[in-house]
Amino acid sequence: xxxxxxxxxxxxxxxxxxxxxxxxxxxxxxxxxxxxxxxxxxxxxxxxxxxxxxxxxxxxxxxxxxxxxxxxxxxxxxxxxxxxxxxxxxxxxxxxxxxxxxxxxxxxxxxxxxxxxxxxxxxxxxxxxxxxxxxxxxxxxxxxxxxxxxxxxxxxxxxxxxxxxxxxxxxxxxxxxxxxxxxxxxxxxxxxxxxxxxxxxxxxxxxxxxxxxxxxxxxxxxxxxxxxxxxxxxxxxxxxxxxxxxxxxxxxxxxxxxxxxxxxxxxxxxxxxxxxxxxxxxxxxxxxxxxxxxxxxxxxxxxxxxxxxxxxxxxxxxxxxxxxxxxxxxxxx
Numbered sequence: 398x399x400x401x402x403x404x405x406x407x408x409x410x411x412x413x414x415x416x417x418x419x420x421x422x423x424x425x426x427x428x429x430x431x432x433x434x435x436x437x438x439x440x441x442x443x444x445x446x447x448x449x450x451x452x453x454x455x456x457x458x459x460x461x462x463x464x465x466x467x468x469x470x471x472x473x474x475x476x477x478x479x480x481x482x483x484x485x486x487x488x489x490x491x492x493x494x495x496x497x498x499x500x501x502x503x504x505x506x507x508x509x510x511x512x513x514x515x516x517x518x519x520x521x522x523x524x525x526x527x528x529x530x531x532x533x534x535x536x537x538x539x540x541x542x543x544x545x546x547x548x549x550x551x552x553x554x555x556x557x558x559x560x561x562x563x564x565x566x567x568x569x570x571x572x573x574x575x576x577x578x579x580x581x582x583x584x585x586x587x588x589x590x591x592x593x594x595x596x597x598x599x600x601x602x603x604x605x606x607x608x609x610x611x612x613x614x615x616x617x618x619x620x621x622x623x624x625x626x627x628x629x630x631x632x633x634x635x636x637x638x639x640x641x642x643x644x645x646x647x648x649x650x651x652x653x654x655x656x657x658x659x660x661x662x663x664x665x666x667x668x669x670x671x672x673x674x675x676x677x678x679x680x681x682x683x684x685x686x687x688x689x690x691x692x693x694x695x696x697x698x699x700x701x702x703x704x705x706x707x708x709x710x711x712x713x714x715x716x717x718x719x720x721x722x723x724x725x726x727x728x729x730x
Contacts, residue, residue: 425710427702429473429728433520433675434721437612438462438505439482446482450608451680452687454719456482459505463512472725476518478568478717479505482614483527491536492528495555503562510563520595521564523556523580524571532610532619534571534626541621549576556580560589568652570597572626574642581647595675596648599636599662602627605655605681612680636662637669644672650714655679657704660711667712676708678718686720698727 401407412422437456439446444458457465462479469477481501487494494500506519524534525548531537535548548571556567567584569576577596584592602624610616628635640651650673653662657678666674686704690697701720708716718724 425706427706427709427724427728429721429725430475431705431709431713431715432474432721432724433476433478433715433717434465434469434474435478435480435677435717435719436462436465437480437482438501440484440501448608448612450611451684451719452691454612454683456612459501459508462505463508466509466513466517468722469725470513470516472722472729474517474721474725476520476566476715477509478520478522480522480609480613481505481527482612485530485614488528488530488618490530492525492551495525495528495551496558498558498561500558502559506559506562506564518565519563520566520568521559523552523559523567523569523576525551525555526615526619527613529615530618532615533621534623535573543573543623543626545573545575545626548573549579552576553579553583557583557587557589560584560587560592564592566593566595568595568597570600570654572597572600572628575646577643577648578646593649594647595650595652596643597654597677598640598643598648598651599659599666600627600652600654601630601659603630603655603658603679603681605658605679608680608684630658633662633665637665640666640670644670648672650675652677652717655682656708656716657682660707663708663711663713673714674712675715675717676711676713678704678708678716678720680719683719698723702727 412418439456439458441458442460446456448454466477479502483494509519526532526534533543535543537543643651652675653659654677656676663676686700689695701724705716705724
C-alpha cells in the first residue's frame with residue numbers, strides 16, 4: 398500500500414478512539430432505506446399465523462398485510478416483498494392460480510395500493526412454486542423435469558397479472574432461461590413501461606431455503622430438487638453469465654440469493670456490472686441468527702446489524718431480510 402507510513406507516525410487506532418471519530422471516518426452506511434421486508438400473505442381476515450421454523454415471522458391476511466405496509470412506511474422501509482401461502486385446494490400441476498386476478502397476491506397488492514398509494518413499493522415474486530401441487534417453480538414433464546420455454550410462457554402471464562394489480566417491481570425467482578426478456582417485452586406491450594424487473598439472476602440451489610418453503614406451504618409437496626435450474630453453489634463465473642444475460646434482456650436490478658454465503662458473488666457483480674445489486678438474506682440465514690440468539694450464543698441486535706452491514710460493505714444496494722422491521726427500529730433509534 399502506497400502512502401502508508403510506519404508506526405508510530407501512523408497509529409490506526411487514533412481514529413477509533415471515540416464514537417464521534419469512528420462515525421466520521423465510517424466507510425459504509427446502513428439505513429432503513431437499504432431494506433426490503435419480505436411478507437407472507439394468507440387467507441382470512443384479522444389472521445396472524447406464526448411460522449414455527451421462522452421465529453418472529455408470521456403469515457398475515459390481506460387486511461393485516463396493509464397494516465404491515467403502514468408499519469414499513471413509518472419505519473422508513475421503502476419496499477415490501479410479497480409471497481403467498483396458497484391453500485392446497487388451489488394448487489395444481491400447472492399452477493393456474495398464479496394467473497387468477499383475484500389470487501392472494503393480487504388482492505394484497507390492490508389493498509396496499511388503495512391504502513397507501515405510492516408511499517411504498519411492492520415487489521412481487523414471479524415463479525410457480527407457491528401455486529403448483531408438486532412444489533417446482535415451473536411446469537414439469539412426465540419425468541419430473543422442469544420445462545423451460547413452456548414455463549416462461551406462464552411466467553409472462555403471471556407477471557402481467559401482478560402488474561395489472563399494481564405491482565411496482567416484478568421479481569422473477571424461477572431461474573428459467575430467457576424469462577427476463579419475455580417479461581420485459583410483455584410489460585412494454587401491455588402498458589407497464591415503468592414497472593421494474595429485479596431479476597433473481599444468481600439464485601443458487603441452496604440448503605438455506607427450508608423455512609421459506611414452510612412459509613409458503615410447499616415444503617411437503619416438493620418432488621425431487623431444483624438443481625436443474627437453480628445454480629450450482631460451486632460456480633462463480635456462471636453467475637456472471639447469468640447476470641449479464643438478464644441485464645441484456647431488460648432487468649433494472651439483479652439479486653444474489655442466498656446472502657452471506659455468497660458475498661463473493663455480490664462483490665463480483667458489483668465490480669463487473671453497473672446496475673443496482675440486491676441480496677436476499679434467506680430464511681435459513683434468519684433462522685440461524687434467531688437460534689444463536691435464543692441459545693445465548695450472540696446478541697440478536699448486534700448480529701442483525703453486523704450481517705446487514707456485511708451486505709452493504711460487499712456492494713449491495715439493498716437487502717431483502719425478515720429482520721427488516723427490527724433493523725429499521727435499531728437504526729432509527
